[in-house]
Amino acid sequence: MGLEKAGGNWVEGEDRFFDRDTEIEALTERVRDGTHTLLTAPRRMGKTSLVRELLRRLKDAGDVETIFVDLEDASTPADAIAEIGFQSRAAQGAWGQIKSLFANVLPGEVEIGGRVPVLTDADLRVKLRAGTDAGNWRRKGDEIFEALAGNGRPVALAVDELPILVNRLLKGDDYRITTERKRAADEFLSWLRKNGQTHRGRIGMILSGSVSLEPILQQAGLSAHANIFSPFDLKPWNEETAMACLDALGETYGLDLPCAVRRDMCQRLRCQIPHHVQRFFDILHEDLRRAGRRDATSEDVERVYADGMLGVRGQMDMEHYEGRLRMVLGDGGYRAVLEMLTEAAVNGGRLRGDAIGRHRKSLAAEAGAGNHPPRIEDVLHILEHDGYLERQGDDYRFVSGLLEDWWRARYGRPGAGPDRSAGRWA
Ligand SMILES: Nc1ncnc2c1ncn2[C@@H]1O[C@H](COP(=O)(O)OP(=O)(O)O)[C@@H](O)[C@H]1O
Ligand SMILES: [Mg+2]
Numbered sequence: 001m002g003l004e005k006a007g008g009n010w011v012e013g014e015d016r017f018f019d020r021d022t023e024i025e026a027l028t029e030r031v032r033d034g035t036h037t038l039l040t041a042p043r044r045m046g047k048t049s050l051v052r053e054l055l056r057r058l059k060d061a062g063d064v065e066t067i068f069v070d071l072e073d074a075s076t077p078a079d080a081i082a083e084i085g086f087q088s089r090a091a092q093g094a095w096g097q098i099k100s101l102f103a104n105v106l107p108g109e110v111e112i113g114g115r116v117p118v119l120t121d122a123d124l125r126v127k128l129r130a131g132t133d134a135g136n137w138r139r140k141g142d143e144i145f146e147a148l149a150g151n152g153r154p155v156a157l158a159v160d161e162l163p164i165l166v167n168r169l170l171k172g173d174d175y176r177i178t179t180e181r182k183r184a185a186d187e188f189l190s191w192l193r194k195n196g197q198t199h200r201g202r203i204g205m206i207l208s209g210s211v212s213l214e215p216i217l218q219q220a221g222l223s224a225h226a227n228i229f230s231p232f233d234l235k236p237w238n239e240e241t242a243m244a245c246l247d248a249l250g251e252t253y254g255l256d257l258p259c260a261v262r263r264d265m266c267q268r269l270r271c272q273i274p275h276h277v278q279r280f281f282d283i284l285h286e287d288l289r290r291a292g293r294r295d296a297t298s299e300d301v302e303r304v305y306a307d308g309m310l311g312v313r314g315q316m317d318m319e320h321y322e323g324r325l326r327m328v329l330g331d332g333g334y335r336a337v338l339e340m341l342t343e344a345a346v347n348g349g350r351l352r353g354d355a356i357g358r359h360r361k362s363l364a365a366e367a368g369a370g371n372h373p374p375r376i377e378d379v380l381h382i383l384e385h386d387g388y389l390e391r392q393g394d395d396y397r398f399v400s401g402l403l404e405d406w407w408r409a410r411y412g413r414p415g416a417g418p419d420r421s422a423g424r425w426a
Contacts, residue, residue, distance in 0.1 A: 002252040005282055006278045036205040038229035067155060070160045074164075081144065091148055145198070159207050161210065166213065166217070185222060216328065242265075336379055345408040345411065353395055
């Protein structure tokens with residue numbers, strides 16, 4: 001079977017989406033059962049792709065209406081409600097009613113001068129946003145959910161990047177959890193939970209995001225809000241699947257990747273995160289194309305890994321990881337994480353228990369000095385949840401060989417400490 005390269009974004013469709021059959025099956029069952037799902041996995045594991053592909057297949061099957069909402073750009077509950085309303089235009093049986101909720105901001109569909117005014121999608125979004133504010137989002141949101149519940153077919157409502165919104169509500173621009181911010185996050189999550197409960201069986205929600213929701217909720221003592229969502233952990237591919245994926249890509253692009261070569265690639269990565277598998281193929285493909293070759297050897301794999309995956313292009317990818325860590329942890333926590341991961345990288349991938357003890361003390365000292373760093377437990381929880389480290393006895397260890405090598409290449413060389421390359425260390 002052939003497979004097309006992914007480009008940078010999520011993938012869907014038979015010629016781009018690979019494997020994940022058991023996951024699709026399990027999630028389909030949940031949607032049909034009326035179970036709400038919290039899909040969790042580290043960055044780039046393929047959550048968005050999985051949800052998009054699931055919705056595509058559900059839609060094809062025809063018995064469920066599907067809606068996909070991305071909240072990455074939402075800063076307030078009102079933004080979120082407007083976006084849910086906007087994307088709900090996919091549910092034909094509910095859209096008329098939803099439009100009527102915004103009658104004050106939408107032009108009536110009366111003929112003006114013989115013509116029905118036409119709104120572009122961009123205009124429509126702006127208008128729905130203008131019609132939703134801090135005073136009415138809850139009521140508008142309730143009414144949108146009611147309209148969706150009344151849609152002929154049950155609705156699968158996927159909400160991506162909800163944790164980013166919750167994180168923003170909780171921590172604002174200075175990453176400090178204040179009482180007021182906590183109340184705002186609490187209100188929004190309570191609203192979501194109530195609607196999930198009220199319309200169970202008619203609306204099935206699937207939440208996902210590029211940072212994990214649970215550690216963020218736990219940090220704020222709001223974990224109970226996630227109770228109605230049953231977790232679903234998306235795992236990395238196993239080596240066999242990653243090798244099959246490389247084989248399928250090779251077939252499409254006319255590359256001969258012998259079994260031993262593909263195995264070397266997987267062993268380099270150690271953890272088969274689909275995005276990393278795709279990147280490795282892409283960089284190898286480009287490299288061989290420049291040389292006018294179609295066959296790859298183990299030496300090629302080593303060269304391409306060191307120059308490409310760990311080089312400038314690879315590092316650009318990794319900057320996203322750092323950006324997300326900083327967003328969740330704030331400056332103080334991020335600084336600690338840079339040190340902890342660098343220590344692990346130069347120690348053969350291991351962060352030792354005594355090093356953790358040291359960071360525990362220094363974070364506590366910063367808190368005592370009036371700053372607001374997260375607790376060491378929260379930092380470790382996030383690093384575990386987001387797939388950086390896993391626990392081994394008293395120590396923690398890098399999960400992904402690529403992340404470990406990349407971290408070492410970026411921060412682990414003598415004189416290349418976080419102080420210089422991060423630029424925001426002082
Ligand atoms: N099922 C899949 N088949 C092929 N490639 C995938 C698959 N899932 C993920 N990928 C690769 O991973 C990248 C990131 O996927 P994405 O769905 O955006 O991950 P996430 O939402 O978890 O961050 C894609 O661009 C693609 O290269
Ligand atoms: Mg995603």
